Amino acid sequence: MMKKLIGKAGPVVLTLIVVVAAVLVGRYLWDYYTNAPWTRDGHIRADVVQIAPDVSGLITEVKVSDNQLVKRGQVLFVIDRARYALALKQAEAVLAQQSAGLLQAKREAARNRGLSDLVARENIEQSEARVQQDEASVAAAATAVEVARLNLQRTVVSSPVDGYLNDRTPRVGDYVSTGKPVLSMVDAHSFHVDGYFEETKMNRVRVNQPVEIQIMGESHKLRGHVQSIAAGIEDRDRSNGATLLPNVNPTFNWVRLAQRIPVRITLDEVPADFRMIAGRTATVAVVAGKGEQQ
Amino acid sequence: MIGEIEIYGVYFPSLLILMVLAFGVTAGLRILLGQLGFYKLVWHRSLMNFALYVIVLGGFVVLTRGW
Numbered sequence: 001m002m003k004k005l006i007g008k009a010g011p012v013v014l015t016l017i018v019v020v021a022a023v024l025v026g027r028y029l030w031d032y033y034t035n036a037p038w039t040r041d042g043h044i045r046a047d048v049v050q051i052a053p054d055v056s057g058l059i060t061e062v063k064v065s066d067n068q069l070v071k072r073g074q075v076l077f078v079i080d081r082a083r084y085a086l087a088l089k090q091a092e093a094v095l096a097q098q099s100a101g102l103l104q105a106k107r108e109a110a111r112n113r114g115l116s117d118l119v120a121r122e123n124i125e126q127s128e129a130r131v132q133q134d135e136a137s138v139a140a141a142a143t144a145v146e147v148a149r150l151n152l153q154r155t156v157v158s159s160p161v162d163g164y165l166n167d168r169t170p171r172v173g174d175y176v177s178t179g180k181p182v183l184s185m186v187d188a189h190s191f192h193v194d195g196y197f198e199e200t201k202m203n204r205v206r207v208n209q210p211v212e213i214q215i216m217g218e219s220h221k222l223r224g225h226v227q228s229i230a231a232g233i234e235d236r237d238r239s240n241g242a243t244l245l246p247n248v249n250p251t252f253n254w255v256r257l258a259q260r261i262p263v264r265i266t267l268d269e270v271p272a273d274f275r276m277i278a279g280r281t282a283t284v285a286v287v288a289g290k291g292e293q294q
Numbered sequence: 295m296i297g298e299i300e301i302y303g304v305y306f307p308s309l310l311i312l313m314v315l316a317f318g319v320t321a322g323l324r325i326l327l328g329q330l331g332f333y334k335l336v337w338h339r340s341l342m343n344f345a346l347y348v349i350v351l352g353g354f355v356v357l358t359r360g361w
Contacts, residue, residue: 010335012337014335014336014337015337015341016337018342018345019341021345022344022348025352026348029351032355217300283296284296285296
């Protein structure tokens with residue numbers, strides 16, 4: 001009787017042991033793939049500088065080409081200088097005119113002071129006031145000369161950063177307007193990776209944790225560390241209605257999607273032959289480690 | 295974990311490949327164990343097979359951790 005029971009229990013026990021082992025392995029797999037802080041939703045990003053001229057005019061010279069690497073201060077393009085050179089000449093002429101007027105006023109004032117017994121006190125005061133007025137006019141004209149000179153300098157547009165031009169380089173003969181961007185540059189020193197982590201994984205992401213980055217199509221991994229975590233994202237379920245009352249989207253209680261939180265990653269190790277292109281797809285995995293609480 | 299396999303422009307997670315591999319290995323294992331008479335000692339054959347599959351898959355995943 002007893003022996004028969006053991007004989008029957010043996011296969012059950014063996015099977016259950018293997019099943020329990022499988023459950024433990026399954027739990028490990030679930031944790032490894034689903035809970036671990038990693039995401040395929042990452043991108044290389046860079047700061048983009050929009051170059052806009054400070055003065056309007058026709059472009060007379062373009063010194064760079066598409067996708068070129070330029071140094072900070074390198075000339076990008078030149079706007080027609082003739083108009084601004086003429087404006088400078090005009091300002092200088094006005095300055096000369098005002099200076100002549102000031103000299104004459106000074107002479108008159110000196111003469112009137114010398115003849116103070118003969119000239120009415122009112123006339124002396126008037127001539128001295130004219131000297132002061134003309135001095136102010138000369139100062140204004142001198143400033144106008146400086147402004148004209150600055151405008152002439154600003155016809156040469158140079159790069160504010162070390163970076164790569166993008167493919168919208170202006171052409172000779174284009175008319176550019178003050179403050180309207182005509183080309184964009186990618187700042188070469190600003191490359192970083194943004195990993196968009198599901199919010200369910202955020203409790204396992206810490207600042208300064210080491211990170212492995214796999215760029216799509218690249219054989220070598222990049223290394224970096226978590227630099228910072230975004231402090232806020234847009235609340236997609238709420239908007240303001242016409243009555244200024246909150247308009248809250250009714251969501252499902254059962255099926256919900258985790259939102260994504262941007263985590264900024266500084267690159268530490270990049271293979272020498274790797275070509276940084278802002279926007280490339282990256283898979284980002286936080287290497288288990290302590291890091292720091294933010 | 296983060297590995298991907300590209301098949302003519304379409305990217306698959308490496309887990310998919312590991313699953314197929316593990317299935318093949320388990321199929322072989324099943325035949326071997328059957329010939330050894332192992333299944334006489336087993337309570338529910340399909341349950342045992344599934345548990346073996348999960349364990350083999352876990353083994354593959356651990357072996358390829360660095361990918």
